[in-house]
Amino acid sequence: MTSKTPIHLDINGHRHELEVEPRVTLLDALRDHLGLTGTKKGCDHGQCGACTVHVDGQRVLACLTLAAQAEGRAVTTIEGLAEGDGTLHAVQAAFLEQDAFQCGYCTPGQIMSAVACIREGHAGSDDEIREYMAGNLCRCGAYPHIVAAVRQAALEVAS
Ligand code: FES
Ligand code: FES
Incomplete structure (x- = not known):
């Protein structure tokens, strides 16, 4: 059994604490652990771009990024793009x-x-x-x- 490690993720300006196995990708952390399913899983192999999110303002493929690599960095997903009042980007x-x-x-x-x-x-x-x-x-x-x-x-x- 693989042990889980606590990490904190800053997603769309909100801090989330979670416990995940070290091999968990940012994509799976978003979708399966945090319920943020706006980010899509297409190929899960870095070939389609469906999982693109921003980490510290740079686009990254969430399926090729470990959740632990995003610790302490600002992650923006599609759910965080619109203004707080719902005005679209x-x-x-x-x-x-x-x-x-x-x-x-x-x-x-x-x-x-x-x-x-x-x-x-x-x-x-x-x-x-x-x-x-x-x-x-x-x-x-x-x-x-x-x-x-x-x-x-x-x-x-x-x-
Ligand atoms: Fe296809 Fe990430 S799911 S590039
Ligand atoms: Fe259907 Fe792009 S894959 S709109």
């Missing part, structure tokens, strides 16, 4: 306006990547957006709408 609003999803399974990861992509200054053209969003797969093929949403949000954030 510009990227969330743009995804809605541009119809940038079909089944929606990839959408939280797409949105978290898009927020980082814009913040990194990598949303200057459609080609650049495609390049820096390439780690987020969409099996529904909503790519043209996703690029349009990122382009719209980037313009709004810049204005």
Whole structure:
């Protein structure tokens, strides 16, 4: 039997104490231990981007990150993106306006990547957006709408 270790995670500005085995990923900690199921598990092998979250403002794949590695760092998930009063983040609003999803399974990861992509200054053209969003797969093929949403949000954030 593997022993569990206590860790604390700062998720969307809230501190959580939990006891997990050292091998537990951040993705499983979020979904299975904290009930934050907005972050999706697609491949669980670092290949689809569905599990993208931010750690200290940088996008990471939660399926390739151990929960223990996130200890003491600020984690933001899709649940923490909107304002406290429910006002959507510009990227969330743009995804809605541009119809940038079909089944929606990839959408939280797409949105978290898009927020980082814009913040990194990598949303200057459609080609650049495609390049820096390439780690987020969409099996529904909503790519043209996703690029349009990122382009719209980037313009709004810049204005
Ligand atoms: Fe993490 Fe696919 S679930 S990259
Ligand atoms: Fe279905 Fe992207 S909207 S996987």
